Amino acid sequence: MSREVPPSPSGMRGLKRDPALVPLSRDHHFALRQCLWLRRAAAGPERGHAASVAREFLAFHRTELTAHMEDEEVVLFPAVEAFDPEGTARLQREHREIHALASRLEETLKTGQDPRALMSDIASLLDDHIRYEERGYFMDAQARLEGPSLRRVGALLEARRVDRSPLLDQTDHGPSGAAGPSSS
Numbered sequence: 001m002s003r004e005v006p007p008s009p010s011g012m013r014g015l016k017r018d019p020a021l022v023p024l025s026r027d028h029h030f031a032l033r034q035c036l037w038l039r040r041a042a043a044g045p046e047r048g049h050a051a052s053v054a055r056e057f058l059a060f061h062r063t064e065l066t067a068h069m070e071d072e073e074v075v076l077f078p079a080v081e082a083f084d085p086e087g088t089a090r091l092q093r094e095h096r097e098i099h100a101l102a103s104r105l106e107e108t109l110k111t112g113q114d115p116r117a118l119m120s121d122i123a124s125l126l127d128d129h130i131r132y133e134e135r136g137y138f139m140d141a142q143a144r145l146e147g148p149s150l151r152r153v154g155a156l157l158e159a160r161r162v163d164r165s166p167l168l169d170q171t172d173h174g175p176s177g178a179a180g181p182s183s184s
Contacts, residue, residue, distance in 0.1 A: 003094075003128040015134060018142045020154025023161060024076070025138070027068045028130045034060055035130075038123035042116040054105055054115040057122070061102045067164060069095045072133075075156045079149060080141045087137045094129045101125065 017025045034057050041053035073092065081088040101122045108115045142150065 003125075003132065015139065017138065018150055018154075020150045020157070021076075021138050021142065023157055024068065024072065025134065027064070028134060030060075031065060031068070031126060031130055034065075035123040035127045038119045042119040042123065044116075047114050047116070050114070050116045050119060051109055054109055054119055057119070058102060058106055058109075061098075065098070069098070071157055071160055075153055075160065076141065079145060079153050080137065083144050084137065084140055087132075087140070091129070091133065091137065094125065097125060098122070098129065 015025075037053050038057055041050040044050060073095065077088045077092065101118065105115055105118050105122060108118055141153075145153070
């Protein structure tokens, strides 16, 4: 299911991100890589490979994506909700959907069912979610939050992340240590 996502700004290579929001955008980069790997494995012929990629996504979800979403919900959303209640509600709803799909994927793997259709659904939702945040929600937050408010958001995000381990996947290795995104 595709959701409304703002288009990429034409003529721009990337989006200018305020330093306060850079940690969240960096997380998005790694989550988009997960989307790519999920899509490739879901489209591939090997159910076993797809299950392996699904397990690695679930590890990413547990250790990184859940903490990222909590950072947004605890720090960013309260700062933005006053001027974008609809966007905030959408993102909160999508966080719940992502968690629910991850739970279904875990159950699918436990019962030995084919995870590929569900992997494709997760990749689509997560990709649309991130694109909306980056192109719409974050751009609006940067434009509308006053300097001190944005700096406070950045400081709170930094404080929440002080004891957090670095992302699982900070190299160019895809699922199961394969160089680059795995392909099937």
